Structures are given as structure tokens and as C-alpha cells.
Amino acid sequence: MSYLQRAQELYEQMVTDRRYLHQHPEVGMDLPETTEHVMRRLTEMGYQPRRLGQGVTATVTGNPEGKVFLLRADMDALPMEEKSGLPFASRRSCAHTCGHDMHTAMLLGAAQLLKEREGELNGTVKLMFQPGEEVLSGAKSMVEAGILEHPHVDAAMGAHMIPMIPVGFGGYGTGVVSASSDHLVIKIEGKGGHGAHPHTAVDPINIGVHIHLALQELISREVDPMETVVLTFGKFQGGEAANIIPSSVVMEGTLRTFNEELRTRLLERIRTVCTHTAQAFQGSAQVTDLYSVCALNIDEDTAQSAARGWQEEGLKMIRRGDKMSGSEDFSEVAAHVPYTFFVMGGGTAEDGCGVGLHSPEIRFREEALIYGAATYASGAAAWLREH
Ligand SMILES: [Zn+2]
Ligand SMILES: [Zn+2]
Structure with missing residues (x-):
């Protein structure tokens, strides 16, 4: 069974995780309920997660002699009221209007996919659940806390939801892609x-x-x-x-x-x-x-290696040549290791998902979780196989 097929079976669990996170948004560097949920879910899957700085990390190893590939999701919300009209909308003064609840749920999905096929991994996948992306401090603080060591990380991958792109489609670039x-x-x-x-x-x-x-x-x-x-x-x-x-x-x-x-x-x-x-x-x-x-500067070799894994899975990931004036604090990891980054379509205006990130009305189609989890897992597995 492919990662994508198995991710389809995990859909309901990922929706449950996403909605819990969505209803319990937290802002900035201190995310007690969110990190607690991530710790609990990883433990249920058989991981031995640990807190690092104000984030969470865990590893899954197939070949202990192999290299280490890091997968990152951000977990923080924004200090604004939600007006999505969804039944599970936030009632707090903060909300997941940048889709970081989706990122966390899809990396939890990928964690399960990788754990189930642990023996096939030609190395180690290290998971990084970081706080504080919106305040541009989370990645930096986890790097300072040692996320890139013990075991040493050789390459990495991050992701972001992107509105107004059909579900099932994603993209990646090479070179400088964000400001x-x-x-x-x-x-x-x-x-x-x-x-x-x-x-x-x-x-x-x-x-x-x-x-x-x-x-x-x-x-x-x-x-x-x-x-x-x-x-x-x-x-x-x-x-x-x-x-x-x-x-x-x-x-x-x-x-x-x-x-x-x-x-x-x-x-x-x-x-x-x-x-x-x-x-x-x-x-x-x-x-x-x-x-x-700093700017997000994608490594060609890492990007192409992950992309070959996506192709084998039949994932519709399109190579894009455009830049975005948004920024990503994951670029702080790039100062230390080669890495790639992908964006995942969250649905179009026809799907009721016609507004941009940080809008109080933003909605995503949750089927994107299936593709996001498979993209994370297959990209990491492919990179480890080739290096
Ligand atoms: Zn944002
Ligand atoms: Zn964001």
C-alpha cells in the first residue's frame, strides 16, 4: 500500500486532531495544550517524544547507519478572532487563520505512516513541532535548543498550506522562494x-x-x-x-x-x-x-530527491518558479542544513475556500490533510533512500 492510500485511511483521525487543535488555538512561544496533544498522540503511535525548547521532537529509525532527515510543522495560531462560521471555530481571542493546525495534524499523520513502515526507512526521520512561527522566533529557538543535533540532521523539509489552490495539488520551488x-x-x-x-x-x-x-x-x-x-x-x-x-x-x-x-x-x-x-x-x-x-533558500538536490518520491506516489506536486513576499522562520534551519519546502492546496473559491491566509474567514478543505501527510512521509523516505 502506498503512503497516499494509507493516508486516506487515516483521514478521520487527522480530522479529529486538526479540529481539536483548531478549537484550542494558542499564540506565540508557549503552547501548553497544543504540545500536550502532540506529545500524547506521538506516544499513542509508539514514539518516545520529548520536549525541546518550547516545541516537541521525536525520531523514527529504520537503518541506524543511515542519514537523518527532519520534517517540520509549526503549531501556533494568531491573535485574532475567527469568523469562518465553522461548527468547530475558535471561541478564543486567537485563531488558526494561517493553517498551522493543518500542518500539525498532517505531520502527525505522516508520523503514523512512517512508524508503520519503520523497517523500510534507510535512516532516521526526526520530527520537529515548533512554536512561534508567526513571531519568527520558534525555529530559531529550537535550533538553539539543539534540534539539529543528537542525532545530527543532514537535510530537512517544511510545508505550508496555500489557499485558493485545488485540494490534491501542491507545489515546490528551488532557489530563493520566500522573503x-x-x-x-x-x-x-x-x-x-x-x-x-x-x-x-x-x-x-x-x-x-x-x-x-x-x-x-x-x-x-x-x-x-x-x-x-x-x-x-x-x-x-x-x-x-x-x-x-x-x-x-x-x-x-x-x-x-x-x-x-x-x-x-x-x-x-x-x-x-x-x-x-x-x-x-x-x-x-x-x-x-x-x-x-533570512530568505527561504531551497537546495536543488534536496528538492529533487523529495520530488522523485512524490512522483512515485502519484502526488500532483508542481514545480513553481514564483516567489512570495511572505516569510518563513523555518529558513533559520537553512542556515545549517540543506532543505526543501512544499505548499499544499487547501481548496478553491468554489469549495468555499476563497480567502487568503490571516483572514478571519479562512477555511481549508480537510482532504488536504491526506495529501500533506503523504507528501511529508514519501519525501522523507525518498531522500533517505537516495542519500
Ligand atoms: Zn502566518
Ligand atoms: Zn503560517
């Missing part, structure tokens, strides 16, 4: 005062406005037009009343690039522009990089 992301916080200090006496104060709102304009011009005037860069400030806060000059202002934004060299240069230029602009108006500015991840 780097830097969450920047700019704190501007001026000197508060009476709105009628601006000359006795230093107006941080004025400084902030100049900084905002200068930073946008940095993109239009200093970046090669053939490059893709986004710099968005989605938060600009300061002041309490019309006639009071506040003492400080905070701006928060995100920088996305597909080129590490450009990213490094822009981060440096952003700092220079902020501090010098603030100084020019007699204030000061401090730039902090709150969360950051």
Missing part, C-alpha cells in the same frame, strides 16, 4: 511641550514623518530596480492631545528582501537615516530589529 523579514521598531525621542510653544520643544512627530519619507525614498533611490524589496510601516504611534507635543513616537515596520547582501545594506542604511534625521531635528532615534529571519 527575508525584519520586524523593525524605531523609537524616536524628542522633548515634550506646549503646542503653542514648539520652539521650546523637540517634536518627535515631525521627526517621525521625515524618517518615514526618507526611508521610502531609500527604496526608490538606492535599490536596483531589478530587485524586489518591501518596506512597510504598519504602526506609527505618538501623542495624546491636539495641543501637546509628545516626548516620543514609536514606528514599527517590516523589511522584506530576497537578497541577503541587499538586506544587510538596507538595515545599515535604515539605521543611518533614522539616527541622522532625528539628529538634524535635535532629537534621537533608536532602531531595534525585534524579530528577523
Whole structure:
């Protein structure tokens, strides 16, 4: 029986897992109910899971002399209300609107597929269930906690649900496929005062406005037009009343690039522009990089090896040449091991799944769990067979 056929039989169990996770969403790095569920389910399958950092890991080994392939799922939700109208919708102030409940349920499905055919594996599959993808800290923290060692990981694979693609279809790319992301916080200090006496104060709102304009011009005037860069400030806060000059202002934004060299240069230029602009108006500015991840840079050999496994299974995985300006904190694993990444179709508008990730109305067709589990398992098995 193929992984795909067996995954079809596991469908109901995966739906049960997914709906439990969906109804119990948790945000950020601390996911007590979610990790408890993952620990329990892995134990039921015969694994000996352990907590690592704030995530969960477990291994399944066929040939102990073979290499180690890591499969990763993220488990965290978003701090927003759900408006999907589903009977199992979240009633909490957070919700699984990025599909990480699907990822966790499909990796649990893959865990069972791999455990049942343990003897056939030419090496070890290590499972990585990580917290904090949305806060871009989870993968980094598990790498620091040692997920890539004991046993040492040789290659890895991650995945993400993608809306508005038919169920049963997925995709993968090679090279740089997703953007780097830097969450920047700019704190501007001026000197508060009476709105009628601006000359006795230093107006941080004025400084902030100049900084905002200068930073946008940095993109239009200093970046090669053939490059893709986004710099968005989605938060600009300061002041309490019309006639009071506040003492400080905070701006928060995100920088996305597909080129590490450009990213490094822009981060440096952003700092220079902020501090010098603030100084020019007699204030000061401090730039902090709150969360950051590098671009997702797929390894050709790892991608092709997993893809051959998918082909044998009859999975409809299409090689894509496009990039996305979203980011993935799994790219932190790439700094250490070659890896690949796939996306899984979650249903089309005709299926009632016509809105994007992070939308409060998002829905996925749960049949995607079957294909996701088979894609994880067969990709890992194929890579181990070839290496
Ligand atoms: Zn997300
Ligand atoms: Zn996500």
C-alpha cells in the first residue's frame, strides 16, 4: 500500500486532531495544550517524544547507519478572532487563520505512516513541532535548543498550506522562494511641550514623518530596480492631545528582501537615516530589529530527491518558479542544513475556500490533510533512500 492510500485511511483521525487543535488555538512561544496533544498522540503511535525548547521532537529509525532527515510543522495560531462560521471555530481571542493546525495534524499523520513502515526507512526521520512561527522566533529557538543535533540532521523539509489552490495539488520551488523579514521598531525621542510653544520643544512627530519619507525614498533611490524589496510601516504611534507635543513616537515596520547582501545594506542604511534625521531635528532615534529571519533558500538536490518520491506516489506536486513576499522562520534551519519546502492546496473559491491566509474567514478543505501527510512521509523516505 502506498503512503497516499494509507493516508486516506487515516483521514478521520487527522480530522479529529486538526479540529481539536483548531478549537484550542494558542499564540506565540508557549503552547501548553497544543504540545500536550502532540506529545500524547506521538506516544499513542509508539514514539518516545520529548520536549525541546518550547516545541516537541521525536525520531523514527529504520537503518541506524543511515542519514537523518527532519520534517517540520509549526503549531501556533494568531491573535485574532475567527469568523469562518465553522461548527468547530475558535471561541478564543486567537485563531488558526494561517493553517498551522493543518500542518500539525498532517505531520502527525505522516508520523503514523512512517512508524508503520519503520523497517523500510534507510535512516532516521526526526520530527520537529515548533512554536512561534508567526513571531519568527520558534525555529530559531529550537535550533538553539539543539534540534539539529543528537542525532545530527543532514537535510530537512517544511510545508505550508496555500489557499485558493485545488485540494490534491501542491507545489515546490528551488532557489530563493520566500522573503527575508525584519520586524523593525524605531523609537524616536524628542522633548515634550506646549503646542503653542514648539520652539521650546523637540517634536518627535515631525521627526517621525521625515524618517518615514526618507526611508521610502531609500527604496526608490538606492535599490536596483531589478530587485524586489518591501518596506512597510504598519504602526506609527505618538501623542495624546491636539495641543501637546509628545516626548516620543514609536514606528514599527517590516523589511522584506530576497537578497541577503541587499538586506544587510538596507538595515545599515535604515539605521543611518533614522539616527541622522532625528539628529538634524535635535532629537534621537533608536532602531531595534525585534524579530528577523533570512530568505527561504531551497537546495536543488534536496528538492529533487523529495520530488522523485512524490512522483512515485502519484502526488500532483508542481514545480513553481514564483516567489512570495511572505516569510518563513523555518529558513533559520537553512542556515545549517540543506532543505526543501512544499505548499499544499487547501481548496478553491468554489469549495468555499476563497480567502487568503490571516483572514478571519479562512477555511481549508480537510482532504488536504491526506495529501500533506503523504507528501511529508514519501519525501522523507525518498531522500533517505537516495542519500
Ligand atoms: Zn502566518
Ligand atoms: Zn503560517
